[in-house]
Amino acid sequence: MHTFAQRMFHGALSALVALGLLTATAASAADPYPTGPIKLVLGVTPGGGTDVIARALAQKLTVSLGQSVIVDNRPGAGQTIGAAFVARAPADGHTLLFGTQTFAANPSIYPNLPFDSEKDFVPVAFITRLPYAIFINGQLPAKNLQEFIALAKSKPGDMNFASAGASSLPRIAGELFKLRTGTDLVHVPFNGTAPAVMSVVAGQTQMWIGNFLTMEPHLVSGKLRALAVASEQRYPNAPTVPTVAEAGLPGLHLAAWYGVMARTGTPPAIVERLNREFNKALADPEIKQLLVRDGAEPGGGQTPQQFGEFLKAQMKEFQDVARKANIVP
Structure with a gap:
């Protein structure tokens, strides 16, 4: 039978252990993010419109996050090289994919992708769309x-x-x-x-x-x-060009888009933080001017969930077109 002293000792020890666990949990919850540079991976070459917009956003996030946000161009294979790199990266929010509509189309085109477009990525932020x-x-x-x-x-x-x-x-x-x-x-x-x-x-x-x-x-x-x-409204920088509906082909709405994704398993708090930072950057007058100048429509304000629903719809649409047109690489 335990003596009173023994019971007191074990009780104190248990309390210390519990306190240690609580402290560790609190410390984990308060871990800073980001803890180092962030890579914004693009599947295209430097210099194009996608690259210009990504670099402008990277500059804004470098300031707001207090860590360098580096654009990492990894072109090739229909942008799958860049996506595969992100799919293999740690799920800690320090490696992000700056994806385009090609990301949504690839599953319908390539049967053996080195990643699962739906399972290996989580949506972070919708950036913009550019009418075609x-x-x-x-x-x-x-x-x-x-x-x-x-x-x-x-x-x-x-x-x-x-x-x-x-x-x-x-x-x-x-x-x-x-x-x-x-x-x-x-x-x-x-x-x-x-x-x-x-x-x-x-x-x-x-x-x-x-x-x-x-x-x-x-x-x-x-x-x-x-x-x-190919949109419902005329392009502001070319107002004399009719819409497809005005030209006699209604319903053909097509646009390029950009969005940011992270590796599946990235903590929700980090995803939400990144979403807020990207949306804040999109509201910046300098970024707005850049997008409007190129005829883009800023997508700021969307939640990760809203971007995720859009992404699923795009994949379904491309899958239907690929099937009907018998598209193969």
Whole structure:
């Protein structure tokens, strides 16, 4: 039988152990974030519109988080190299993916991705969307969308559309255009947006569906012609270009978008903190001006859950288009 002294000793020991556990738990809950530099991983090369926006946001978050936010470009394989890198990173919020609509399209294009797009990532913040437009070579006789559709139907299999790769949104957009219009345009993939656009400028291909970024010089020179904006509103920087509905093809709404994701398992408190910081950066007048200048629509204010629902809807839409168009890499 325990003596009174023994009981007192064991009771005190238990209290100390419990206090230690409570202290450790409190210390864990109060662990600072971030504890070091944050990598914002992009699956595209430096210098493009995606890279410019990511770097502007990284500068704002460097200040607000008190740690360096570094843009880490890892291009290639339809942006899957960058995504795979993030999927293998520790789930501590220090390695993030700055993804685009290609992230949502890849599961429908590539059967053996080195990651699970739905299970390996959690949504953090929706950044922005950039409405797409239908562009054609300026030397074509078609002056509007209906004339181009008629021209394409008169030459089945003889006209091409360019894309930035097998799983790029311009590829999905081109295939959706074919389905909606009953045209037979041949897909010609390029390694990125710049060479794809230049192929249309040079007349090697006839159509490109993409955003207005870097298009102004080609439109001013007449080498490209914008037929319609694939959104419900006209593009503010090109107000004379009709919407697809005004041009006789309602319902064809397409846009590029950017969003931030983290590795699954990242603590919810860190995800929420990052969401607040990105939304705060998107509300900054300098960032707003940058986005509006390029015709983008800031997405600040969305919760991770709202971005997650959007992401699921995008994956479903791309899956349907890929199936109907029999898209393969």
